[in-house]
Amino acid sequence: xxxxxxxxxxxxxxxxxxxxxxxxxxxxxxxxxxxxxxxxxxxxxxxxxxxxxxxxxxxxxxxxxxxxxxxxxxxxxxxxxxxxxxxxxxxxxxxxxxxxxxxxxxxxxxxxxxxxxxxxxxxxxxxxxxxxxxxxxxxxxxxxxxxxxxxxxxxxxxxxxxxxxxxxxxxxxxxxxxxxxxxxxxxxxxxxxxxxxxxxxxxxxxxxxxxxxxxxxxxxxxxxxxxxxxxxxxxxxxxxxxxxxxxxxxxxxxxxxxxxxxxxxxxxxxxxxxxxxxxxxxxxxxxxxxxxxxxxxxxxxxxxxxxxxxxx
Amino acid sequence: xxxxxxxxxxxxxxxxxxxxxxxxxxxxxxxxxxxxxxxxxxxxxxxxxxxxxxxxxxxxxxxxxxxxxxxxxxxxxxxxxxxxxxxxxxxxxxxxxxxxxxxxxxxxxxxxxxxxxxxxxxxxxxxxxxxxxxxxxxxxxxxxxxxxxxxxxxxxxxxxxxxxxxxxxxxxxxxxxxxxxxxxxxxxxxxxxxxxxxxxxxxxxxxxxxxxxxxxxxxxxxxxxxxxxxxxxxxxxxxxxxxxxxxxxxxxxxxxxxxxxxxxxxxxxxxxxxxxxxxxxxxxxxxxxxxxxxxxxxxxxxxxxxxxxxxx
Numbered sequence: 001x002x003x004x005x006x007x008x009x010x011x012x013x014x015x016x017x018x019x020x021x022x023x024x025x026x027x028x029x030x031x032x033x034x035x036x037x038x039x040x041x042x043x044x045x046x047x048x049x050x051x052x053x054x055x056x057x058x059x060x061x062x063x064x065x066x067x068x069x070x071x072x073x074x075x076x077x078x079x080x081x082x083x084x085x086x087x088x089x090x091x092x093x094x095x096x097x098x099x100x101x102x103x104x105x106x107x108x109x110x111x112x113x114x115x116x117x118x119x120x121x122x123x124x125x126x127x128x129x130x131x132x133x134x135x136x137x138x139x140x141x142x143x144x145x146x147x148x149x150x151x152x153x154x155x156x157x158x159x160x161x162x163x164x165x166x167x168x169x170x171x172x173x174x175x176x177x178x179x180x181x182x183x184x185x186x187x188x189x190x191x192x193x194x195x196x197x198x199x200x201x202x203x204x205x206x207x208x209x210x211x212x213x214x215x216x217x218x219x220x221x222x223x224x225x226x227x228x229x230x231x232x233x234x235x236x237x238x239x240x241x242x243x244x245x246x247x248x249x250x251x252x253x254x255x256x257x258x259x260x261x262x263x264x265x266x267x268x269x270x271x272x273x274x275x276x277x278x279x280x281x282x283x284x285x286x287x288x289x290x291x292x293x294x295x296x297x298x299x300x301x302x303x304x305x306x307x308x309x310x311x312x
Numbered sequence: 313x314x315x316x317x318x319x320x321x322x323x324x325x326x327x328x329x330x331x332x333x334x335x336x337x338x339x340x341x342x343x344x345x346x347x348x349x350x351x352x353x354x355x356x357x358x359x360x361x362x363x364x365x366x367x368x369x370x371x372x373x374x375x376x377x378x379x380x381x382x383x384x385x386x387x388x389x390x391x392x393x394x395x396x397x398x399x400x401x402x403x404x405x406x407x408x409x410x411x412x413x414x415x416x417x418x419x420x421x422x423x424x425x426x427x428x429x430x431x432x433x434x435x436x437x438x439x440x441x442x443x444x445x446x447x448x449x450x451x452x453x454x455x456x457x458x459x460x461x462x463x464x465x466x467x468x469x470x471x472x473x474x475x476x477x478x479x480x481x482x483x484x485x486x487x488x489x490x491x492x493x494x495x496x497x498x499x500x501x502x503x504x505x506x507x508x509x510x511x512x513x514x515x516x517x518x519x520x521x522x523x524x525x526x527x528x529x530x531x532x533x534x535x536x537x538x539x540x541x542x543x544x545x546x547x548x549x550x551x552x553x554x555x556x557x558x559x560x561x562x563x564x565x566x567x568x569x570x571x572x573x574x575x576x577x578x579x580x581x582x583x584x585x586x587x588x589x590x591x592x593x594x595x596x597x598x599x600x601x602x603x604x605x606x607x608x609x610x611x612x613x614x615x616x617x618x619x620x621x622x623x624x
Contacts (some may be wrong), residue, residue, distance in 0.1 A: 297352060
């Protein structure tokens with residue numbers, strides 16, 4: 001591994017330093033402690049937006065259009081994409097050099113793709129570290145894009161100031177967000193591909209659902225917007241709603257509650273990462289013994305788990 | 313919650329008792345300890361098969377066809393479906409009454425749908441408990457169907473004796489299993505919907521990939537089979553391959569290694585469930601204090617995590 005970047009370079013948003021800081025945090029949860037602690041001190045300014053929905057909803061096109069719209073409004077943008085089906089490579093809207101690093105055409109956008117597999121210590125943990133780095137690097141907006149299928153991905157999207165759930169028309173008469181269990185985390189619903197047949201029906205269904213449900217914070221009425229990301233339609237309206245939600249969070253005092261939720265999610269992920277690390281430590285042979293005992297039915301899994309936790 | 317079922321009823325495969333045991337384990341990780349420990353003593357007989365792949369691959373149709381084929385061979389089948397897009401409800405191949413409980417038309421098949429969200433203590437943990445119950449209940453074959461998107465779901469599918477990865481033609485020129493990071497966990501690859509154009513191309517691509525890659529166990533050559541589940545084609549061949557893999561596991565001694573991997577995955581899930589429970593305990597106010605300190609930047613997340621683990 002290369003030398004860690006300087007804090008100054010990160011705070012100044014130097015793309016190479018930002019990318020390197022994210023890589024270091026991703027690969028080594030417990031390395032570079034002082035740097036990551038210092039980065040944390042410089043966070044809390046960005047508007048963190050989670051975008052989720054089932055695969056095939058056109059989320060990455062939407063996120064890219066959104067980034068361009070924020071740029072038009074003179075805001076800088078960081079994107080953390082943890083959707084394995086995201087086409088953040090050649091031919092995407094924001095340019096070529098975006099798999100890792102800044103947009104080719106605009107240094108005000110920094111995009112980072114994250115593998116859903118292999119991040120040491122968990123995807124949620126790595127994603128939240130990446131958000132911190134981008135926040136500290138001065139991005140006004142940080143967007144986390146996930147696919148709302150695994151619990152981890154849902155947690156990540158929900159661990160934002162503002163959560164956007166993307167649906168698309170024409171995939172049966174159920175609302176996919178309900179199936180995926182992500183309806184209730186939305187502050188804003190987007191019906192993307194609104195040019196497709198069934199779009200009005202889906203909007204009406206969502207509107208009915210919202211009438212019955214409740215938001216995470218009383219006082220905010222969950223909003224609904226139709227977009228056609230590929231045609232750049234509805235993106236301005238979505239951008240307005242995102243700003244409105246952020247302003248509501250600040251004015252109502254709900255921002256502090258969200259910040260605490262985000263800190264709790266982060267702490268939880270790191271506690272589990274630490275436990276995993278201790279379990280995997282080479283001197284903890286109690287784990288190996290318990291695994292054998294469970295496999296050979298000499299003990300049951302729950303008793304074995306208590307033995308391991310007791311020995312940590 | 314209703315009274316726990318008797319161990320005898322579970323071991324005799326009484327559907328109501330089996331269903332109730334799974335529900336109890338799902339809802340209360342640490343309840344009914346003696347019953348779950350006793351169930352564990354009676355496991356180890358079933359052939360546990362994981363089936364995974366990205367959404368839209370026709371996995372649930374494939375799994376149902378597979379169940380029917382096993383039944384034709386006089387084997388009983390348990391299915392744990394944790395794909396949120398699985399259509400295990402009215403109109404499915406195995407009949408109507410299968411969202412929870414035995415197949416309407418055949419008591420030799422027991423299907424259990426699991427929500428990806430809300431299982432207390434984690435999806436992987438709950439799924440593995442369900443597998444144990446079905447194993448103890450005498451099912452010869454237990455199939456876990458997951459969508460290979462979240463890490464949890466991949467872990468569940470990989471935590472089987474035999475892992476089947478399902479791909480479908482015509483979704484771009486990449487192999488989806490590579491994108492989802494699930495190529496390497498396959499013991500058997502299925503190209504489903506083999507009547508679609510591009511099926512031969514996908515088979516050839518997979519064959520090329522396999523030539524480069526390696527299996528989880530040296531000695532087993534990863535196999536490739538084309539199916540059209542909706543037309544019931546290729547299912548017999550898949551069934552033969554599954555039996556062949558199981559026989560190879562037994563003959564080569566690799567079965568013990570897999571059993572240990574499965575026990576390790578299970579222990580790991582339960583250790584994390586136990587840690588989550590201790591963190592959430594009402595008397596652990598250190599967690600609340602650390603959350604506030606992280607949110608208000610008085611400490612950094614890693615130092616806070618160490619403080620919490622130290623206090624557990």
